[in-house]
Amino acid sequence: MINPVYLRSFCTLVEVEHFTRTAERLHMTQSGVSQHIHKLEEQLGRPLLIRQGKRFTLTDAGELLYKEAREIILSLSNLEQRVKEDHAFEGVVRIMLPGSVGLKLYPHLLYLQQQHPKLVIDYRFAPNSDIEKAISNNDIDIGFMTSPSNHADVNINAVAEEELLLVTPGNFLTPDWEQLLELGFIDHPDGAYHAGLLLGANYPEFQHSNQFKKKGFSNQISLILEPVSRGFGFTVLPAFAVENFQNTLQNSLKNTIQKSQLIKTHRLSNPISETLYLGTNRSKSLPNRVNTVIEEAKKWL
Template sequence: MINPNWLQTFCTLVEVGHFTRTAEKLHMTQSGVSQQVRKLEEQLGCALLVRQGKQFTLTDAGERLYREGRQLVLALGNLEQRVAADPAWEGLVRVMSPGSVGLKLYRRLLALQCRHPALVIDYRFAPNADVERAVAGGGVDIGFMTARSSLEEVSVRPVAREPLLLVTPAAVAEPDWETLCRLGFIDHPDGAHHTGLLLGANYAEYESIQQLEKTGFSNQINLILEPVSLGLGFTVLPAHAVEAFDHPAHVRIHPLAHPVSETLYLASHRRKAMPNRVKMVEEEALQHL
């Protein structure tokens, strides 16, 4: 393989046309320039220059090497610049979070992409365990979780708190225990967990979700309140999911005596450097939480 430093020296010599000025341009000695050209000739097994005192002309091999080699030198220079560049508003940023947080952030990050079209937002909705594994495996740049990580590779820090809300059909005025039992529960993937936290803190009768008749289920965060709005049951959801519902007049949020919130954690890989574009997207996301 041709030594790229020798190739650059040779191409510069051809362009400058003088050993001394080439040495000055490359911050080398004149003997260093001559030595690198000779090493290149030895490696290729052919003469590249015909030396005539302080002057020289190119051999056929020298002309071919310069013609093709100059493109390689330029490409290597451009590659070096691209690798070293770390633009803040250009490139792919992969984000993953539970659905409620995603409903809050995704549109804001799309607005950021509209302002900076060279930025590409890849946003995935996923439960905590999937977010944790993706961050640890390098599959995402930014993760949001509602629980601390148990994996050594994942670093988390608390960044916000999100209230859990009891939501019933709009006609329900007082959500006492008997009313909730009569309504039935619209379940979702985090239903048992959220219900245990909120109802357990506010209803002495609550022991487990098994006490409540399940009258529906959806694993789509933006659809969970649809059956509630039709009077088919009640549910417990994080505030961001409730705020994103398109028909707020058809449901009712009930303040309870003992509010409960989940801590939202920002997760990143403990040993990976964060590019500027990821830092900028992270800063934008945190402004909206």
């Protein structure tokens, strides 16, 4: 393989047409330039220059080499520049989040992309286990999780707290244990876990979510409160998911129907929150565009 340093010396010599000035431009000695040309000729097995005192002309091989090498040197120079550049608002940022916080952040990151069209947000919803795996495999740049990670390749930092809320149909003011048993539970992938945290801290009778009649299930975070709003049952969700559903109702319903008629959130006497963690790959440095997205996300958590 031809040494690109030798090619650069050769191309500069052809353009400057003088060994001494070439050496000055490249911050070399004149003998160093001559050595680079000699090594090229040895490797190619063809003379590149016809020397005439202090002047020279190119051989056919020299002309061909210069024509091709000039493009290579320009390409290498552009590559070096692109690698050195680390734009804060250009490039793809791959992010994974659990459903609740994902709903919260998505509009804000879309707005950031609107402000900076060269910034591309690759935004995916996923459970904690998938997010942890994606971080360790370098499939994403950042991931938000609601549980800590013990994976050797995953670095995590607590960045926010998200309150868990009991959500009932709108006609329930202060639901007691018997009312919850009668109403039944709208389950979701984290339903048992969330119910265990919040109800276990506030209802002495609580043992497991299986104590409630199961009145429905949804694995789509934006749809979990639909059956609750229709009076089918209650559920426990993070505050971001509840807020998103309420905002959607407010934007879509007619003025004759108040959102408070459909669902009601209850902050119990012993509040419980989930910790939200930011995860990155421990062995990978973060480019500026990723730090831009992290800082924007933190503003809204």
